[in-house]
Amino acid sequence: MSSILVRAAQADDIDTIHGFILALAEYERLAHEVKADRDMLGRYLFGPRPMAEVLIAEADGSAVGFALFFHNFSTFEGRPGLYLEDLFVLPEARGRGAGKALLARLAALAIDRDCARLEWSVLDWNEPSIAFYRALGARAMDEWTVQRVDGQALVRLAALPS
Template identity: 85%
Template sequence: MSIIIRAAVAADIDTIHAFILALADYERLSHAVKADRDMLARYLFGPRPMAEVLIADHGGAPVGFALFFHNFSTFEGRPGLYLEDLFVLPQARGLGAGKALLARLAALAIDRDCARLEWSVLDWNEPAIAFYRSLGARPMDAWTVQRVDGDALAALSASARPRC
């Protein structure tokens, strides 16, 4: 049996949510998951989708997913694809699902005239890092991810509002 990569549809919401929960468990971040099925349906399949999902099927059953969205490089002057999450069920690892998902993303990037495909990986996830290196990925060592969320996001936003 081979791996089939397909675009997710709204009927895949339960599967996508289950993959997100499994990924969070693997990354020891289950406590951080706020996404629910309704939220995912709205942002993935609603009137203004914010991201896309690919599903890897093996033997007629979903075994992995990739959630991604477009970004834009001002230096390149072209869009890119950002892979937010890639996850393959532990029992399906070694079947080629991860490589098939990344290969499809690379093909989408080329088809959409994207300059690059990029993602982040936890620094302790050595199996994933080794896998990505085997596909030609390279680290962006000079860059550090920055994030503003929660109260800091609200405070920053409030500072942009005109004072009365």
């Protein structure tokens, strides 16, 4: 079994990142919702004002997983946090420690950056991932539900008088 190397993604990783996003969307049965393309990812991940960061997990020199994350802020804590938007490991690489290595690096980044917490969402049907997260000490925030405004609802909301 090879060791897992976790590194910060670079601009020349765009094709790899895009491939992981497509594979994740397929796994989550959401491939029809992917709008991200390479140009868009390049602009928002590596442009003049990056909006998110990516870690790449490698085994034997090949990318086997990724984590895309960004900072949020807790008003109650008065400190930043890290929000893990997506974590994905190729099916053939699962069980080799890549997911754990990505989460461990995110936890270390959160501590280094004086973040109060590391948070993410998981689909309620994804029992293998839920069990994996519980084994690492994650807890469900069952009293909270995710709310979203997008598409035309977002446009209508933005047009309301302020």
